[in-house]
Amino acid sequence: MKDLLNSEMMPAPTPDLQGEPRRRRPAAWPGWRVARRFPLLNIGMVLAALVILASLLAPWITPYPADAGAVIHPDLVLEAPSFAHWFGTDAVGRDIFTRVLFGGRVSIAIVVGVLLISAVIGLSIGLAAGFFGGWLDAVLMRVTDVFLAFPALLLAVALAAMLSASAVNAALAIAFTWWPWYARLARGQAASIRRQGYADAAIVLGAGRARLLIRHLLPNASTAVFVQMSLDAAGIILTAATLSYLGLGAQDPIPEWGLMVAQGQPLATTAWWVITFPGLAILVTAVAFNFIGDGLQNVFDPKRGRS
Amino acid sequence: MSDLLTVRGLRLGFGKTEVVHGVDLQVLEGPYGLGVIGESGSGKTTIGRAVLRLHPALDGSITYRGCDVLTMTRVELSAYRREVQLVFQDGDGALDPRMSVQSAIAEPLAIHRTVARGERRDRVAALLAEVGLGSDLLARYPHELSGGERQRVVIARALALEPKLLVLDEPTSALDVTVQERVLQLIERLREHRSLGYILISHNLAVIDRLSESCVVLYQGAVVERGRTRDLLTTPLHPYTRALRAAVPELGVGRPPSTSRLTDGPPQTSSLLQPAGQGCSYADRCPLAVKMCRSQTPVLREVAGREIACHRAEDSLSL
Structure with a gap:
């Protein structure tokens, strides 16, 4: 992937055969050149934008919005893809195209929820540990290590199994296993920023602890956290799908992709479309966010992108 | 002339290793420059940090205008740091990459509330002008500045609180020779205009010669020679x-x-x-x-x- 990025790097403007300097097309928006230099980021952003847009507009652009809920069409059971039903229908006759688009809303809500909860918890704990150091650091990081010692998916499954099965509880269970990564990341950032000249400068200029934390540590640690969030989005979608696939997450009639895959599994040989389209939705969305995460990492870390 | 800052028998260390073994320094009321000469590892930067209480002292005393710096309470320390400022070695690391020039220079004004919010912008522009920079730099971020510009922004920020004493830690060593010259001229001008006293930490004898009345030579954390700069550098x-x-x-x-x-x-x-x-x-x-x-x-x-x-x-x- 790195080679691909390198080969796409913009060459310096060179005079062409007529000896007239080649003009760079004026950028429509400042991020345009960044986007051109990192094509995967570009593809990821377009894909993610399509997924998000389609999910948000689902009630208006799907042919049978009612099929996202608890309806039954006994006359339309397991219809193959056609003009009327692009992705076919499921075992109770609901339009799968409609349900896949609505499913995006569930996944996005879970991703946003999990990221917010784990970033807030992780940043607070990590910044405090890295900034104050000493015994507080030791205690907070040992607690974090305990959480990290369990395989994340197993912990999430165990927790989700303890709570009643629902999309919200699945999100809580995932967040519970996800925050320690943010805590570790934020702690490392805080500890390294604390040693920078500008942290000392702020102290000499009279900044108290609160100011140092909020005005200097938080903004400087947030870049790495932000990149990590975009990298994690794909993993959260997959974990949420896994939980619902195992029956520990969203329940029918909620159109959750993992749940739809689980429902389609016994029909895989007779009605391939039931399992295929929600599966593709998971794949496309996960890949899109992965591209964005990787791309952002390269944008924010020029050494990585150019080496 | 009376003493602005007196350091007696200062011992500093990292962990159990002592790196500064009982150093005495004396800075008179400004305009006055004390040069501190030494190679890397001689402890000169650590001494500068200790003067600002960024590094704990193992032993000895630091006295600023008759007040004991090492026993100052939080409030006293805050007042002390309004009058004594540190100009960092490397203008790059001393500026928060996420803060514009305007917010960086305005930060001390905001913390100490010495200038009303509405007047801060003008004050910041005046400080920039004083170090020879235009107000077009106000919205820039550190990575958009040259090394010389960054160093001058750091100096402007240190001047914002109108200090009486500056600790200048290698103020020019990270700069090109031509840019060095402009920063040196700036320090010369400031010392007269603002009657500054300063400790000038450097390994560059030409800089010390030009900007200090007296100087000390450090070797492995101890003073080996001290006197008038002219004497020390000529003979x-x-x-x-x-x-x-x-x-x-x-x-x-x-x-x-x-x-x-x-x-x-x-x-x-x-x-x-x-x-x-x-x-x-x-x-x-x-x-x-x-x-x-x-x-x-x-x-x-x-x-x-x-x-x-x-x-x-x-x-x-x-x-």
């Missing part, structure tokens, strides 16, 4: 000062005798860990070292109008 007596002097590249001017050249780098850690009090720390590199230099630690004494810690200072005079 250095301590073999180490002589070696530093001889190491300055000059254009077509004669050099001091070759016996005083530095022939090798600073000693390795193993010799740094040797217990103090076992002879002169410079003996291993010194061309004049005799038996006594390895058994007795020289103490500062007055020779030819300066203080020097060398058993053979008188012999240096006749060289």
Whole structure:
């Protein structure tokens, strides 16, 4: 992937055969050149934008919005893809195209929820540990290590199994296993920023602890956290799908992709479309966010992108 | 003239390793410059940080206008740091990459509320003008500035609280020669306009010569020679000062005798860990070292109008 990025790097403007300097097309928006230099980021952003847009507009652009809920069409059971039903229908006759688009809303809500909860918890704990150091650091990081010692998916499954099965509880269970990564990341950032000249400068200029934390540590640690969030989005979608696939997450009639895959599994040989389209939705969305995460990492870390 | 800052017997260390072994410094009321000369690892940056209480002192005293700096409470320390500021070695790391020039220079004004919110912008622009920068830089971020511009922004920020004393830690060493010159001119101008006292930490003898009245030469955390800058740089007596002097590249001017050249780098850690009090720390590199230099630690004494810690200072005079 790195080679691909390198080969796409913009060459310096060179005079062409007529000896007239080649003009760079004026950028429509400042991020345009960044986007051109990192094509995967570009593809990821377009894909993610399509997924998000389609999910948000689902009630208006799907042919049978009612099929996202608890309806039954006994006359339309397991219809193959056609003009009327692009992705076919499921075992109770609901339009799968409609349900896949609505499913995006569930996944996005879970991703946003999990990221917010784990970033807030992780940043607070990590910044405090890295900034104050000493015994507080030791205690907070040992607690974090305990959480990290369990395989994340197993912990999430165990927790989700303890709570009643629902999309919200699945999100809580995932967040519970996800925050320690943010805590570790934020702690490392805080500890390294604390040693920078500008942290000392702020102290000499009279900044108290609160100011140092909020005005200097938080903004400087947030870049790495932000990149990590975009990298994690794909993993959260997959974990949420896994939980619902195992029956520990969203329940029918909620159109959750993992749940739809689980429902389609016994029909895989007779009605391939039931399992295929929600599966593709998971794949496309996960890949899109992965591209964005990787791309952002390269944008924010020029050494990585150019080496 | 009275003392602005007095440092007595200052000992500093990292963990259990002592790196500064009882240093005395004296800065008079400004305009006055005290130069601190030494190679990397001599403890000069740590001394600068200790003056601002960024590094804890193991022993000794720091007195600012009669007040004991080391026992100051939080509130007193805050007031002290309004009058004493540090200009960092590297303008790059000293500026928060996420803060514009405007917010960086306005930060001390906001913290100490010395200037009303509405007037801060004008004040910041005035400070920028004072260090020779235009107000077009206000919205820029550190990575959009050149090294010289960054260093001047750092100086402007340190001046925002109208300090009486500055600790200038290698203010020009990260800069190109031409940019160095402009920063030096700036410091010269500021010292007269603002009656600044300052401690100028540098390994560059030309900078020390130009900007300081008196200076101390540090070797491995101890003062080896102290006196008026003019005397020390024209007729250095301590073999180490002589070696530093001889190491300055000059254009077509004669050099001091070759016996005083530095022939090798600073000693390795193993010799740094040797217990103090076992002879002169410079003996291993010194061309004049005799038996006594390895058994007795020289103490500062007055020779030819300066203080020097060398058993053979008188012999240096006749060289």
